[in-house]
Amino acid sequence: MSEADLTIHVCTACRRVRADLPEGYDQPGLALAEALAERLIAKGSAIPVLPVECLAVCKRPCTVAFAADGKWTYLIGDLETETHLDEIVGAAEAYAASANGIVAWKERPPSFRKGVVARVPPLPARQQG
Amino acid sequence: MSEADLTIHVCTACRRVRADLPEGYDQPGLALAEALAERLIAKGSAIPVLPVECLAVCKRPCTVAFAADGKWTYLIGDLETETHLDEIVGAAEAYAASANGIVAWKERPPSFRKGVVARVPPLPARQQG
Numbered sequence: 206m207s208e209a210d211l212t213i214h215v216c217t218a219c220r221r222v223r224a225d226l227p228e229g230y231d232q233p234g235l236a237l238a239e240a241l242a243e244r245l246i247a248k249g250s251a252i253p254v255l256p257v258e259c260l261a262v263c264k265r266p267c268t269v270a271f272a273a274d275g276k277w278t279y280l281i282g283d284l285e286t287e288t289h290l291d292e293i294v295g296a297a298e299a300y301a302a303s304a305n306g307i308v309a310w311k312e313r314p315p316s317f318r319k320g321v322v323a324r325v326p327p328l329p330a331r332q333q334g
Numbered sequence: 335m336s337e338a339d340l341t342i343h344v345c346t347a348c349r350r351v352r353a354d355l356p357e358g359y360d361q362p363g364l365a366l367a368e369a370l371a372e373r374l375i376a377k378g379s380a381i382p383v384l385p386v387e388c389l390a391v392c393k394r395p396c397t398v399a400f401a402a403d404g405k406w407t408y409l410i411g412d413l414e415t416e417t418h419l420d421e422i423v424g425a426a427e428a429y430a431a432s433a434n435g436i437v438a439w440k441e442r443p444p445s446f447r448k449g450v451v452a453r454v455p456p457l458p459a460r461q462q463g
Contacts, residue, residue, distance in 0.1 A: 212457055253458075261408075261453045270454045278407060279390075280452045323409045323452050324390040325399045328341055329382075 210301035211252050211273050213241065213293075218259040219266030237267045237286045244294055252297055262322050271297065275331045276306030280322040289316045305332075339430035340381050340402050342422075344370065347388040348395030366396045366415045373423055381426055391451050400426065404460045405435030409451040418445045434461075 217234035235256055242254040262268040265282025272278040279300070284293060292314035299308040305327070310318065346363035364385055371383040391397040394411025401407040408429070413422060421443035428437040434456070439447065455461075 214455060255455075255458070257455055259453075261450045268452075270452075272454060272457060274457060274460065278454055280409075280454065321390045323397075323399075324388075325401060325407055325409065325454070326343060326384075326386055328401060328403060329384070331403065 209274065211271055211276075211297055213252060213254045213297060214257045214260065214270040214272065215241065215254060216258075216260040216262065216266070216268045216270075217256045219263055219268055221266045232266075233286060234267045237269075237284065237290075240286050240290055241293060244290055245297070248294070250298075252301060265320070265322060268322060269293065271300045271306065273301075273306060275327050276300075276303070277327060278325045279306065279317075280324065281317055281320040282322045283320045284316055289314075292316045338403065340400055340405075340426055342370065342381060342383045342426060343386045343389065343399040343401065344383060345387075345389040345391065345395070345397045345399075346385045348392055348397055350395045361395075362415060363396045366398075366413065366419075369415050369419055370422060373419055374426070377423070379427075381430060394449070394451060397451060398422065400429045400435065402430075402435060404456045405429075405432070406456060407454045408435065408446075409453065410446055410449040411451045412449045413445055418443075421445045 215234050215238035219234055220230040221233050223231045238254050238256045245252050260268050262282055267284045268282040270280050295314055296317045299312050344363050344367035349359040350362050352360045367383050367385045374381050389397050391411055396413045397411040399409045424443055425446045428441050
């Protein structure tokens with residue numbers, strides 16, 4: 206599993222409603238990116254996790270994008286560090302192992318079935334397999 | 335302007351509510367893809383338009399994706415052939431001419447300011463400029 210198999214982009218701009226905070230929101234993406242990177246490193250994975258300033262989804266924090274050269278790109282929202290870290294890692298491993306980025310429905314964790322924001326096919330010139 | 339500068343993916347699966355039709359909906363993406371391709375060819379552009387079975391946005395027909403090797407990918411929804419064809423062509427030319435896929439806000443047509451569904455950065459190994 207390497208950058209060639211998958212790069213994970215994590216949006217750090219999205220605001221999550223938090224009535225208990227003075228500002229009324231927090232921005233949980235950076236903490237998710239850090240926790241996800243740590244978890245992958247602990248597993249010996251070389252999948253890179255890149256914080257991104259804005260994926261322009263905005264209303265579904267945290268949002269992440271799975272992308273790789275020659276594969277479909279998937280955008281997934283509504284992810285939380287506290288509850289979904291294991292599912293994100295599992296989904297990442299399945300995506301990285303896939304030929305084209307499309308993981309069978311039954312192999313997708315619940316948060317990845319519900320959270321799809323969009324997907325984009327690979328460029329024709331760079332399609333694999 | 336060539337495939338290297340921009341590939342336009344047009345979702346043909348989205349259903350648009352049409353109370354005047356027996357089914358209650360139509361699927362306007364294919365007509366948009368055809369009209370857009372014709373318009374670009376008529377202008378002498380080599381930007382390819384590819385119908386895609388599903389971009390998984392679903393609720394914002396028509397949805398298109400602008401993508402190119404080494405550039406940000408943009409997903410735009412709420413586009414209609416009848417009203418937005420000129421704006422899509424203009425946005426496509428601006429994207430194709432850009433170094434990284436990011437077009438200045440003031441140069442984006444209204445439908446592209448309002449319609450952003452998501453964006454994804456280029457893979458680190460393939461970033462340009």
